[in-house]
Amino acid sequence: MKNIEFRTATSAQGGLVVMGGVPGVAAGSRVQLRDHAGRIRSGLVIRSADDAVLVEVFEGTDELDLERTWVRFLDEPFKLPVSRDILGRVFNGAGLPRDGRPPVISADRRDVNGEPLNPAARAYPREFIQTGISAIDGMNSLTRGQKLPIFSGGGLPHNRVAAQIVRQAKLLGEEAAEFVVVFAAFGASHADARFFQESFEESGVLNKVVMFLNLADEPVIERLLTPRAALTAAEYLAFDLDYHVLVVMTDMTAYAEALREVAVLRGDVPARKGYPGYLYSDLAELYERAGRIKNRRGSITMIPVLSMPSDDITHPIPDLTGYITEGQIVLGRELANQGVYPPVTVLPSLSRLMKDGVGKNFTREDHPHVASQLFASYAKALEVRGLAAIIGAEELSDADRRTLAFADAFERRFIGQGEDEDRSIHETLNLAWELLSMLPPESLIRVSEEELAKYHKGAA
Amino acid sequence: MGKILEINGPLVKLELPQTVLGEQVRVGHMGLVGEVIGRDGDTALAQLYEDTAGLRPGEIAEGLGWPLSVELGPGLLGAIFDGVQRPLQAVWEQSGDRIARGVAVPSLPRDKAWHFVPDSALHAGSVLAGGTVLGTVQETESILHRILTPPLIQGELLELAPEGDYTIEEVIGRVKLADGRIEKLHLFHRWPVRTPRPFRQRDHAVAPLITGQRILDTFYPLLKGGKAAIPGPFGAGKTMLQQQIARWCNAEIVIYVGCGERGNELTDVLEFMPELKDPHTGRPLMERTLLVANTSNMPVVAREASIYVGITLAEYFRDQGYDVVMVADSTSRWAEALREVAGRLGQMPVEEGYPAYLGSRLAAFYERAGRVETFAGDHGSVTLIGAVSPPGGDFSEPVTSHTKEIIQTFWALSKELADARHYPAVDWLESFSGYVKSAAKWWSQEVDPNWESARAEALDLLAASEELQRIVNLVGVEALSSEQRWTLEAAGLIKEGLLLQAATDEVDSFASPEKQFALLAALLEIYRQGMKLVKLGAPARRLIQIPILAQARRWKSQHTSEDIAALKAKIAMIPDAFEPLLQEYASTAAPSTLREAAP
Known part of the structure; x- marks a missing residue:
């Protein structure tokens, strides 16, 4: 069937082509279209019956002429050739090179859709990854095999934060050499793509990065393929070559919008805000490819970046993401406006796997309690700040004023840090105690009395 | 023998006469399994439990003659099954890290x-x-x-x-x-999983399910055989709370259904359960636990089935006379699976794309909970705890609002509490329990006759403090009277000393009913002692400096459930803590006006 060209297109509209009279086409198989000008487009079978086959065309159906379109069914799903040579390369969403170098030749070609990992085969993420960013390491720690997204908004420095994590991320005391990055950008601007490329170049990690780029002006349907190709590469690097892979994907909002666009064309019933009902399952298919596997050395740690439309965390994209990922790092406009970098809004941020990756044997025994105390004290301090805004700071009690001073110092010194500042976890925890020492010891009930005696600098 | 006519996502149209709705079918050269959901003349519409990529029109299809059923017998406990009861451990050994399609492994070991x-x-x-x-x-x-x-x-x-x-x-x-x-x-x-298992008759639920979580047991009790829902936005600690329940509750069998949830979470359960001891028998927890796992990246149709597989397993142990708890995490993902299939069938969507039968399906599912008299004359129960994941934390969305009408106990999780790391983030104002009267009987017999009044007093205090907090937010704490300030302080004490419970703290993770009541009584005693002083004219700002307020907040993690005596000894000491102030104000209360009047 691969070698036969059919010229039986009966209709074409908005990226979809219906082919008549092609019996026995496999669902999900790849398609090649040749148009009247001889240009080759690629597509995917999304519905198959003997009398009509529905094909989704990645490059769109513009300028397609039904009578002069030749279609070949390649009889296999989208596959990505993988080999060690993909490191240091730049590909487009469909896995073709865009760095001007020849394509990767390999007999090992993998279905980009992957197969679901058996839950019984998973190993639980436990190893602490130090990102050098206090707000993350101290309060929302990342562990190897975790998927921890960055929730951001337009104009916030999520790309810089992501790049800083890529530059600084390391395990405590080991194997930096086995660490590689898979970077996927979809719907990204040329400027964003260049920013990352330069950032990787400067830090000298470029030969340890595989990039998959689908830029904002490139076909929408290919955007759906980009993260799948990237994750296929990541799985190969992690579970065949034993690398620890950090996957950065940006921007998930662009991905979800592409999904919606295609769903509307297909005529799927919309659920919330016009997104298809399967948005959750579709996102899960991507996110759940992160993790560790028993008896395998490599791992996939994932940092998806998404911009929340109108900074709304209840929007379907961040909302469904939050239900699948193991926490979220939320960037906030208020902190950013005050010049705090990285503007991590710690209260809605969370790392679900932190509890098993920090403390004794991992970081330091007081870490879980300190984190909990910072959250509680800062939450309390924000209440006081709200009050001060109403009744005026003069009316506050001494205790409240001390709390306010803590909040300010916490934001400026703990959350805030330099873009090149790489703090060790010990530095982060010591800084936390220095700030907590601004508060009276009896107000710190989340830390134990022994920890207070050992670390609290006795503000009184 | 029939054949495939059309493939559309998980739906496959077959030329297959004489099949029955609900019947299992095997389709294509890979042997993918699914069930018939529609018939039209000689064609049947089937939804497949596995990914359909690669199937072609014209491939073979056959009806298997039975509906989706589970195998019930020895070998269930400690196992982990997928949404159609394939044993994942055995599947792993047979087909490797990834679940290959069409893999057929019997649910229970044959050898x-x-x-x-x-x-x-x-x-x-x-x-x-x-x-x-x-x-x-x-x-x-x-x-x-x-x-x-x-x-x-x-x-x-x-x-x-x-x-x-x-x-x-x-x-x-x-x-x-x-x-x-x-x-x-x-x-x-x-x-067959979609048919409830029969029993002799329904019984009244009588005993509370003890989870060891104070906000649940003491404030919003659930009975063995009852129905509860845990709604909460992401990050509110839903999973953690469910794991705590699965870990500590006094049921004999726990069935945990991970329906469309995270893979790593199930791994967590799988890895840490075997290390944990059942607090009631001292045996490894895994011996009484059974997992059904259909993670979010596994096929959506099997996700829809997984809830029914779980409840059927629960009913089977109930019929043996056991108290069974089934935790379904999350019913929202199940509802979404329903929606996805309904959408592909072109059924008319009603609210947010959900089909019109969402409410009745949910109700029928929850009705499979209950305490019953079995055919063997024993008593068994299925307690059903369903997690709900409302989009954006909006409790007015269809799944939450339908569920709310069906269940009796509602443990509402709050994003605000979770953001302040107050766990379990069960909102004491939004939650409710319809089982308080029945639970009160048990508590007054087994623990303390004053349980119901103490519970009510604490809840009143919490409600009052919520009002006061609103005033404080507007005009500051100075605007409150001493009595109001003390109320606020005492409510804070209840929140931090009782409601706040650290799952990761060895001592605090589980509290026996006796410990729960002792703590509650102690904190209320502090409140009453202070109130007595306020009435005598002591200013609240002096009261809140009494060291016992900070100490009492730590009692929960200082005394284990076996160590009630030491806790009670501390309660006996409470009046002493207030004694100095009492001396001061009791002696000056009457003449104070005189003294102030005479400079």
């Missing part, structure tokens, strides 16, 4: 022999009815597996195997049915 002890009261000629206990298998050290006659079998026992080791496929008995047919009995039988 393992179990030591069967027949019921001594049974002999040839005994009259058997569905649900009669044929004998027992000691499946794990803590759980005795009672071998049941399949529910619809009725007749005369012809023979029953003697004590000995049998695999589940060996015949252990024969029964002559009323119509003269002879039916063979095995250690296991099958049951």
